[in-house]
Amino acid sequence: MSDTALYIHIPYCRSKCGYCDFCSSPDLSTVDVYVSELIRRVKANKTDKVVKSVYFGGGTPTYIGAKRLCEILQAVKDSYTLSEDCEITAEANPGTVDLHGLETMKKAGFNRLSAGIQTAVQTELDALGRTSHTVKDGAALVKNAREAGFDNISLDLMYGIPEQTPESLTRSLDFVLRLEPEHISAYALKLEEGTPLYRQSPALPDDDTVADMYALINETLGKSGYHRYEISNFAKPGYESRHNLRYWRGGDYIGFGVAAASLIGNIRYSQSPDMKAFLQGKEPDIIEVLDGPGREAEYIMLHLRLSSGVDKKEFRQKFKVDFDEKYAPQIKKYAGHGFAVNTDERFYLTDRGVFVSNTVITDFI
Ligand code: SF4
Numbered sequence: 215m216s217d218t219a220l221y222i223h224i225p226y227c228r229s230k231c232g233y234c235d236f237c238s239s240p241d242l243s244t245v246d247v248y249v250s251e252l253i254r255r256v257k258a259n260k261t262d263k264v265v266k267s268v269y270f271g272g273g274t275p276t277y278i279g280a281k282r283l284c285e286i287l288q289a290v291k292d293s294y295t296l297s298e299d300c301e302i303t304a305e306a307n308p309g310t311v312d313l314h315g316l317e318t319m320k321k322a323g324f325n326r327l328s329a330g331i332q333t334a335v336q337t338e339l340d341a342l343g344r345t346s347h348t349v350k351d352g353a354a355l356v357k358n359a360r361e362a363g364f365d366n367i368s369l370d371l372m373y374g375i376p377e378q379t380p381e382s383l384t385r386s387l388d389f390v391l392r393l394e395p396e397h398i399s400a401y402a403l404k405l406e407e408g409t410p411l412y413r414q415s416p417a418l419p420d421d422d423t424v425a426d427m428y429a430l431i432n433e434t435l436g437k438s439g440y441h442r443y444e445i446s447n448f449a450k451p452g453y454e455s456r457h458n459l460r461y462w463r464g465g466d467y468i469g470f471g472v473a474a475a476s477l478i479g480n481i482r483y484s485q486s487p488d489m490k491a492f493l494q495g496k497e498p499d500i501i502e503v504l505d506g507p508g509r510e511a512e513y514i515m516l517h518l519r520l521s522s523g524v525d526k527k528e529f530r531q532k533f534k535v536d537f538d539e540k541y542a543p544q545i546k547k548y549a550g551h552g553f554a555v556n557t558d559e560r561f562y563l564t565d566r567g568v569f570v571s572n573t574v575i576t577d578f579i
Contacts, residue, residue, distance in 0.1 A: 217297070218263040219460050222252065222286060223471030224275040225489070228310055232343020232411040233403060237473035237487040238273035244489060248471075249282050251493055253289040255470050263466070265294045267301040267457035270324075274346075276306040280315035284322035291323065301456045303328055303368075306359075308351035316362035326455075327359050328368040328399075333375060333382075334389030341376040342403070343410055349389070356393045366453060368397035373427040375403050376416040383427050387434045396453035400431045401446050425569060432565065445519045445568055462516045464509075469498075480504040506533065511579040518575050523555075523562025537561065544577050 226245060227238040268290055275283055283304060290296075303326040304319060311319075316327075331352040333339055339349065352369075359367055369390050373383055390398060402424060405412045419427070432442060440448035444462060447455065460467060469476045473487040476498060483498040504512065510533050517524045529537045538545065538556075545561060548554040553567035553574060567574055 216263055216466070217266045218261060219267040219269070219457055219465070219467040220256075220265055220290060220294070221457075221467055221469040221471075221474055221476075222256075222268070222270045222275075222290075223469065223474040224270060224272040224278055224283075225472050225487075226277050227272065227274045228277050228307070228346040230343075231346070232414070233406065233409050235406040235409050236273065242278070244493065245278050245282070247493055248489070249278070249286060251495075252286055252470055256286070256289045257293050259468065259470075260293050261468070262295075265290075265296045265300060267460065268296070268303070269457040270304040272305055274307040274310055275304045276311035276315065280311060280318040280322075283324070284318060287322050287324065301326055301366075303455070303457060305330070306355065308347035308355045310346070311355070311358075313358040313361060316358050316364065320363045325364070326366040326368070327364050328370070328397075329355055329359075330370045331386075331390060331393075332370060332372040333378070334386040335378070335382050338375045338378055338382065338386075341416065342372070353389075353393065356395070366397070367393075367395045368399060368455065369393065369395040371398060371400040371431070372403055373400060373431065374419055374424045376418055378419055378427070380423070380426055380430055383430060384434075387431065391434075391438055397447070397449045397455060398435060398440060399447050400428075400435075402428070428569070432568075441521070442568075443521050445571055459520075462520055464513055464516060474498075475501075480509060509533075510535075514578045515575050518563055518571065518578065521562060523560045526559055526561065541578060544574075547577075548574055 223237070225237045225239060226242055227240055229240050230238070270283060287302065302324050304324050305328045307330050329352065332342065332344060334349050336349050356367060371386060371390055435448045436442065439450055441451070442448050443454050447458065466478055467476060468478065469485065472485055472489055472492045474485050476483040480503060481500055482502040482504065484501045485492060485498040486496070513532065514524065524537060526537045545556050548567060549556040552564060553570060554561060554563050563571060563574065
């Protein structure tokens with residue numbers, strides 16, 4: 215019997231961050247009907263596959279309260295077979311859950327928290343329009359989570375923020391490291407069209423400075439015992455996100471909630487972000503059938519982001535083609551110039567290659 219993973223989307227946040235284009239809203243007026251509809255769908259879409267991970271993302275799941283999250287998790291447990299070591303994550307933003315809430319979640323079975331810290335510099339949080347919490351709230355969340363018994367915590371950091379400098383990023387890195395998370399994600403700020411920050415068009419650090427910031431993150435985290443297993447993700451040994459690894463390795467997952475996506479076999483489904491349609495029972499649409507070339511391109515793109523790279527044996531089994539033969543010119547170019555390593559089993563990017571990963575990936579696909 216094969217396995218799968220579940221993603222549950224909670225589209226509510228205490229306030230909307232200036233750079234955010236995710237499906238989320240501060241308006242909680244629909245929350246109870248939304249949770250009921252989620253639970254109905256979870257129960258109706260049973261599978262006999264073993265569930266290896268469950269991920270509550272958003273939005274800010276903890277904004278709707280621990281009790282509602284635990285009700286949804288209970289419906290999941292009642293409807294599916296969860297593996298014994300099932301990773302059950304909730305995204306949790308500072309200032310939205312207290313010690314009691316965290317204890318309730320831990321008791322119900324949540325065993326991993328992912329918290330958006332982003333920066334330890336208050337003026338940078340302000341510049342991001344991230345008004346729902348302070349720097350202090352971030353530290354309090356981690357302290358409470360530890361007290362509640364969470365021993366697997368991931369923290370998000372952001373770089374390339376307006377007015378951020380390598381020096382201020384160093385302060386944020388120090389802050390995050392003092393909290394001793396098991397996992398750290400570090401993403402560059404992207405100005406998404408249509409967001410308030412995009413309209414403000416703030417002065418951002420230039421490309422060279424952003425590249426220096428990434429190098430600083432890479433070096434600092436590496437020296438502190440975190441290994442980079444994906445371009446933007448760092449973990450202490452054994453704490454890599456199993457759920458996200460499944461996405462990056464192209465494994466199946468089932469998504470529930472507005473704007474949630476699923477991948478089942480080679481078919482990608484997506485629920486529209488239309489809350490009304492979701493509440494009226496509209497089913498997800500097929501948005502893509504990943505055929506041979508599409509799936510191969512996606513495989514290469516995702517695997518080159520992973521430090522483990524392309525597994526040539528797996529590649530041959532999946533696509534019935536020899537990786538070394540098909541991509542000989544690219545392999546020669548990048549392995550020959552120190553941007554990648556090509557062994558009998560794998561092809562992966564070196565630290566140097568990671569800095570130009572977009573160029574390398576584009577060249578392959
Ligand atoms: S907390 Fe996250 S999902 Fe919510 S508004 Fe901010 S960036 Fe968007």
